[in-house]
Amino acid sequence: MQKFKINTSFSYLVAVSGGPDSMFMLNELVKMSVKDLVVCHVNYNFRNDSDNDQKIVEEFCAKNNLKLEKLVIEQDYSLLKENFESWARKTRYDFFVEVSKKHNIKNVLIAHNRNDLVETFLLQQERKSFVKHYGLNKTSIYKDLIIVRPMLNILKSEILVALKEEKVPYAVDSTNEDIKYKRNKIRAELSENLFPEIVEQIKLLNNELEKKSLKVDWYVNNNMSADELKINKNLQDSNLEFIQRTIYKWLELIKKDFVIQNRRNKTIFEIAKNIKVSEKVFWEIKIGNYSIIKDYDNLFLIETKVIEPKTFVIKSKEDLYLAEEFINWLDLVNAIKRNKENYPYVITNDFLKYKLDTYTLGKKTNRYLIDKKIRYKNRMLKAVVYSKRTKKILNTIK
Known part of the structure; x- marks a missing residue:
């Protein structure tokens, strides 16, 4: 009897860490005879025994003739400036996106179970998190990749029993026992009877x-x-x-x-x-x-x-190519030509500076920008050109 349901006619990436949940899911998929599977494994080399996890996944895939894509990371974690779990999640999911494009598969199966759903909810409550969904959603999207969690009704205890009965190998992540992590602390204190x-x-x-x-x-x-x-x-x-x-x-x-x-x-x-x-x-x-x-x-x-302030001094005709840094470059060049090319000129999109230093249509540029309600987006993306001598802006600001 199937432990969970999926559409077996679809193609899937399968996220497999080598731990009990993902090995249980992969074993069930093999039993369902889902034909088009690509197993994705990330070895973070975070623990001393990470290679053992990889070996378990490799041997299972070889035994069952499954395609396997691996990402083996070499990282000095003492230099990591962000939360490891957040970094690892982004690294993992970006890898899934890469494999998705390679194999033209849009769905990835993640082995979250009922315990993960409850733990996530309690963690959200403790952190007073802003969430789109409480607990875990059966499906979600990451950069056009469809994340599918088919095991949210299955208890961890059921998974462990099935693995033992069917003699499916799996790795045990020792960091899951470290209660300095909030999720692990919640897990240690939680009973499935409360679910x-x-x-x-x-x-x-x-x-x-x-x-x-x-x-x-x-x-x-x-x-x-x-x-x-x-x-x-x-x-x-x-x-x-x-x-x-x-x-x-x-x-x-x-x-x-x-x-x-x-x-x-x-x-x-x-x-x-x-x-x-x-x-x-x-x-x-x-x-x-x-x-x-x-x-x-x-x-x-x-x-x-795209909106970083840039300023160029145009000393001669040979410098006009610098105007091409801006989307309104042709307008800038034409304004210089209309001014009889009386060099030098300044071309800039640094509106915080030029609005105080220049004049537009006889008034301070700052006043002009306020009166005309010129959008800040235009000020950032489009440059102005003004005479370095007179400080008069030559192109139309709009």
Whole structure:
């Protein structure tokens, strides 16, 4: 009898660590005669016996004629500047994405069980986490990869019994016993007898969450333009939780939620608080290689390197190629030609500086930008050109 159900006509990647849960799942898949499987194993070399885990997976795959993709990591963990578990998860899932593209398989099976679901929920409660779903969802998305967790109804105790009965080899991760990790501490103190009550609580909370999500979806779907989110009074008057969920949904829709994947709670709270209380027409929050920017009544996300301030002095015609650094380069070159090429000129998108140093149409550029409500996105992406002598901006700012 099948321990869990999947569509056996689909192709799957199978995440296999060598531990009891993933070896149980892989063994069941073999028994189901699922034909198109690619096993994915990551050896972090984090423990002294990591090679043993890899050997167990290799031998099982060889015995059952299964395709195996391995990622063997050589890393000095004393130099790791982030939480190991978060780093390992990102490394693992990015590897799955890579293998997915190689084999053209969109589904990856993860061996989370009922115990993992309950432990995750209790961890969320303890951390007061902002979550999209309480516990674990049967399916989720990571960078277009479909994550499938078919074993959420199976208890850990059932898995261990089955492995023993069928003599399936598996590795034991000694770090799972280390109670300095919060999840391990919860696991050590938890009894499976309590699961029915906890699972019922999870269902109730997820039902409430679904109602909130419908309201969030309505706001986002009605207040998006291209990849930008419109900020209006309705959003600003909402509670912080609603605003946080709205930001996450927006990032999810533009397929950039990975930007905040490992720092979601703190970062989204900071953005939400700024939306609710800040009266500034412009602010910027940097997140890794990206920036989230409030631009009047719009919120947009952009790679920080794209909007880095750049300034060039154009001393002669031979320097005009430097204008090509900006998307409005032709406008800049034409403005110089209209000015009879009276070098030197300055080309820059450093609006925080040039707005104080230059003049536009007879007034201070700062005043002009305010009066015309020139979007900050345009100020960052498009450059201005001005005479180094007169400080007069020559191109039209719009």
